[in-house]
Ligand SMILES: Nc1ncnc2c1ncn2[C@@H]1O[C@H](COP(=O)(O)OP(=O)(O)OP(=O)(O)O)[C@@H](O)[C@H]1O
């Protein structure tokens with residue numbers, strides 16, 4: 007059972023004692039890191055490997071934050087990847103249209119700004135549609151976003167006839183350049199998103215309402231929280247995060263396509279669940295997302311290194327993720343079970 | 356009273372104790388909830404447990420039910436000593452508990468909730484649906500209430516949930532029925548019927564352990580009373596040696612003398628005026644005015660429409676006709692947002708589903724209503740303002756906790772109620788509707804809460820108090836509106852009506868409202 011964020015009163019000892027899930031994640035992270043470093047001392051704990059790992063997880067990490075905030079309200083957003091592909095295709099089309107091959111620097115910068123703005127706008131609108139279906143039409147989040155996932159994907163296919171749209175090498179610096187020569191740009195973007203969302207969730211009234219709404223929707227309504235507006239905002243933020251991911255995709259691949267990275271939805275859900283986000287709402291922390299994504303990255307890279315020589319070794323990533331998820335869940339449920347045993351049963355009256 | 360299930364009458368055990376607790380102690384994370392408590396319950400005896408909020412009553416009951424394990428002490432049931440009592444043992448020994456939060460199954464119907472346990476406990480593998488209705492109806496008839504059997508429990512009122520929980524316990528062949536504040540939402544009529552049933556089952560040797568903050572109920576039903584304060588037994592004695600003021604004194608350690616509200620009438624424009632308000636099937640043609648500084652009481656039996664009226668004023672339940680005026684201007688209260696916009700606050704009746712965020716911290720529960728105002732210029736939350744507000748209300752309402760960052764579910768029932776009150780008081784509404792503001796709050800604290808409510812009124816807030824607690828209404832209100840079957844059945848100015856008269860008018864309403872009983 008993860009305790010809610012300490013949104014105002016920092017109580018280090020109580021928090022640590024309460025939040026067993028974070029502690030277990032931290033232990034898992036460190037253990038895996040140390041184990042891999044011991045098993046592969048020449049390749050695992052090296053700057054090159056850190057660089058490579060750091061450029062691998064940001065997209066899933068950002069998508070996991072999108073999943074997390076919707077889960078905090080007791081919902082989910084299955085449409086994140088299709089929104090990212092829609093936004094990416096639109097941005098790529100804008101780049102093609104506005105930046106001719108012989109463009110001046112000014113034209114390039116303006117064109118890129120407009121492309122990014124269009125991607126964000128598309129993400130926000132797609133998110134608002136999700137939010138409206140959930141908050142106003144009262145669809146279940148899982149069904150609403152499953153529906154819009156298909157809808158947005160269809161829209162993207164229709165716009166591109168199913169072809170990839172190339173971005174004319176205009177955004178590839180995002181995928182290749184490193185900040186200060188060492189930190190991959192996607193990692194920088196991930197860090198910025200993490201900080202922004204930690205602040206939004208823990209230090210704004212919107213964040214508090216999000217948690218409260220997820221923990222008792224009816225009481226939230228009776229407490230005067232504008233439940234619909236909060237839901238709308240949440241799904242819009244989720245769409246914006248998908249747009250951020252779209253820009254990273256575009257930077258890495260130099261192109262956007264309707265069917266890019268469909269498996270990321272499930273992987274992002276795995277990260278959120280591993281992070282201790284309660285799927286029925288009300289609890290979950292950004293720190294958990296960071297630890298969960300790190301643990302998973304260490305596992306998959308380490309597994310790759312260990313099994314590189316074995317044929318089919320690369321498929322062990324999924325296996326390792328599944329194993330880690332199960333181990334942490336079993337550990338959580340065991341400790342929760344102990345807490346729920348008569349001796350420790352929390353009171354409910 | 357129709358066809359009661361035959362219960363075994365263990366006459367031969369009458370003299371021996373059914374339940375003995377020896378030197379029970381229990382602490383939670385440094386809080387000593389129970390300290391060396393011993394208790395003997397004999398067959399056929401009605402034992403009442405009273406004490407302030409957080410004194411350890413519910414904890415003791417959970418220990419008897421096997422839900423909580425004591426740190427030390429032992430439990431003897433029916434002559435059998437239990438090192439470690441599990442809930443299944445307790446049930447098998449015939450202990451039926453109605454918890455403060457009446458653990459019903461919200462998705463099952465009324466009939467299923469009442470009857471299924473009964474069938475399960477008889478090892479009926481295939482549920483006999485035909486019997487479900489019959490069993491449920493028999494139990495409901497026993498306490499003389501009418502409830503729709505096929506409605507999901509989720510959607511019924513608190514009072515009805517309590518009735519269902521009581522019926523469920525009654526259909527079991529219980530030897531000891533424990534009621535932990537199971538009657539808080541019930542009105543005169545249901546209590547009377549319930550007490551009749553309790554006396555009947557007592558005749559057959561069933562013991563009753565009863566927890567309530569309504570002292571007149573305690574004095575009426577009890578054979579013996581045990582008073583605990585801060586987890587220790589203060590007195591355990593025959594009811595004959597106690598009266599209301601002695602009880603209060605033992606519970607709180609002081610004498611409690613409450614003054615009536617000193618309302619001075621004004622001719623100011625009413626804050627709230629309701630004209631011929633109707634909502635089909637709920638209430639009809641309600642008119643009244645509430646001036647600044649007034650505390651208007653609304654009382655009535657179950658089904659009188661008083662809660663529905665409050666919900667309509669708060670924008671939850673739509674009205675069909677009539678007018679609501681605020682500051683003399685017609686106001687369209689179409690939803691909760693607009694009610695709040697008009698300065699209306701509402702402390703709901705059902706604190707578990709409408710009032711509290713059980714998993715969230717006490718402080719979050721307190722500040723959620725006002726969080727938008729607790730910000731720094733940049734829009735971020737101001738931690739110091741949040742903490743100040745939490746500290747202020749924890750102190751003002753004496754919320755018993757050693758750390759407001761603990762989840763609200765770690766509080767005792769009465770303290771949870773204070774958290775809900777704090778949430779709304781902090782928002783400084785101009786019109787405050789309190790539906791059962793002191794449900795589950797002990798006598799001493801009740802007076803303190805009343806004092807706070809009176810002070811708010813003195814500052815010019817208009818307050819509506821919905822309650823069954825006649826003494827509470829008489830202390831608090833300057834005017835009392837009696838509702839019956841959705842209509843106003845009488846309006847009384849406080850100095851002109853006595854407790855006895857008001858009770859009489861209420862009961863008169865009973866016989867007219869539900870002739871069949
Ligand atoms: N799981 C728990 N964790 C922490 N404290 C607890 C827990 N359960 C009970 N307590 C504390 O134990 C004390 C006794 O609580 P209990 O619920 O027995 O009180 P009570 O007499 O039933 O009060 P009320 O009249 O308000 O229902 C309280 O201080 C309460 O906060």
Ligand SMILES: [Mg+2]
Nearest residue numbers: 413455767768
């Ligand atoms: Mg209690």
